[in-house]
Amino acid sequence: MAIECLVLGAGQEVGKSCVVVTINGKRIMFDCGMHMGYDDHRRYPDFSLISKSRDFDHSLDCVIITHFHLDHVGALPYFTEVCGYNGPIYMTYPTKALAPLMLEDFRKVLVDRRGEEEQFTSLHISQCMQKVIAIDLKQTLQVDDDLQIRAYYAGHVLGAAMFYAKVGESAMVYTGDYNMTPDRHLGAAQIDRLELDLLITESTYATTIRDSKYAREREFLKAVHECVAGGGKVLIPTFALGRAQELCILLDDYWERMNLKVPIYFSAVHNFDRSLINAPGPCVLFATPGMISGGFSLEVFKQWAPCEMNLITLPGYCVAGTVGHKLMSGKPTKIVLDKDTQIDVRCQSSYRQ
Ligand SMILES: [Zn+2]
Incomplete structure (x- = not known):
């Protein structure tokens, strides 16, 4: 053999x-x-x-x-x-x-x-x-x-x-x-x-002891709720499939329990009306890709990051070189995308896994 x-x-x-x-x-x-x-x-x-x-x-x-x-x-x-x-x-x-x-x-x-x-x-x-x-x-x-x-x-x-x-x-x-x-x-x-x-075998999280799932979910919901209660907008960068479905169900249940009326948008499903990005008032938006490496989540991030009322929830892992990764490594006040583009980061960010 x-x-x-x-x-x-x-x-x-x-x-x-x-x-x-x-x-x-x-x-x-x-x-x-x-x-x-x-x-x-x-x-x-x-x-x-x-x-x-x-x-x-x-x-x-x-x-x-x-x-x-x-x-x-x-x-x-x-x-x-x-x-x-x-x-x-x-x-x-x-x-x-x-x-x-x-x-x-x-x-x-x-x-x-x-x-x-x-x-x-x-x-x-x-x-x-x-x-x-x-x-x-x-x-x-x-x-x-x-x-x-x-x-x-x-x-x-x-x-x-x-x-x-x-x-x-x-x-x-x-x-x-x-x-x-x-x-x-x-x-x-x-x-x-x-x-x-x-x-x-896959071993990305092999040496990480993760909080209980219940505790992580509670943290996530609390952060989202606090943000929208303060009039902020929540960006949830996700991959198109998988975790996004679960987070959606989780939020939907919570919204119903708490009787919240703040809109939740899912950009992959709704042909998202871009004027909603800067519409007044709180909202929650799911947008791809998950690590904010480009695409719609980056477009929205550019608009929402400069406002301290807003919240970005990051996936548990982001590959080096992506905006998600930069946000996770310390608390940057500025993110340089290229020589012409800089984003002021004043919003809150939190992790979800
Ligand atoms: Zn995978």
């Missing part, structure tokens, strides 16, 4: 998950993510480490994607359509349905709003997705005579899965992001009792 790991991303960092494992002669790429904090060559995994001659079809047996977050799937269209990988790609049905939306959203933000050079097109995304083979949870699938894979429920976002792979007598699990605490939206991760030779 021989197992070899080539870590192309997310080794000693968060973001750009991509691990190539050789197990009894079979080579699998787990995740094909991008790093949201970089806009140079570090954005994508260095695929040349897999094959110097860039003959990826012969050097990989398959690609497995755990879920639709861009740090797990963001480099896939680039890998298939620009680098030329043509072999099988596996992901669950929901991931297959949602990944192209996330990718297209990201491409638009880069090209339309930031004016960056296009690294893959809409056509690349759809051509890439056509190569994807969908797999059901708990379904065992034979990639070829020797390589068997199975997906397990990860409880992270809709469609997120942990993957088991077996070649001959050797077996392994790669988790991707998973969650053991059920919430209003998703249940806890589930997996069989397995005999493994290798486990590769």
Whole structure:
């Protein structure tokens, strides 16, 4: 038995998950993510480490994607359509349905709003997705005579899965992001009792002892309520899916209990009327992307940050280089976006996880 790991991303960092494992002669790429904090060559995994001659079809047996977050799937269209990988790609049905939306959203933000050079097109995304083979949870699938894979429920976002792979007598699990605490939206991760030779697991919060979920929720609601009671506006930067749904349910319940009438907007759902950004009076707004790395959440942040009545609630983790990360590292009074743009920051900020 021989197992070899080539870590192309997310080794000693968060973001750009991509691990190539050789197990009894079979080579699998787990995740094909991008790093949201970089806009140079570090954005994508260095695929040349897999094959110097860039003959990826012969050097990989398959690609497995755990879920639709861009740090797990963001480099896939680039890998298939620009680098030329043509072999099988596996992901669950929901991931297959949602990944192209996330990718297209990201491409638009880069090209339309930031004016960056296009690294893959809409056509690349759809051509890439056509190569994807969908797999059901708990379904065992034979990639070829020797390589068997199975997906397990990860409880992270809709469609997120942990993957088991077996070649001959050797077996392994790669988790991707998973969650053991059920919430209003998703249940806890589930997996069989397995005999493994290798486990590769997500560990972003492994050494963090988190407050109880209940305490965190109470803090979050209290901060939001205090802000709107004082006439402020609350910006909740979120990823389009997953946590956003849960926070929405949480706020909605609370609004009903407290009989609050302050409007809650969800910019991904409402075709958001931009005149509402500066309309008088308090409100709560969910806007993407979560780390305020561009797009609508950044647009609103620019308008709301200078007023001390307002509140920005940040996700638990923000990648280096994003506005979210700058806000989390100390209490900046100014954020420099580029040489022409500076934002005065006088609003409150708080964390949610
Ligand atoms: Zn994730």
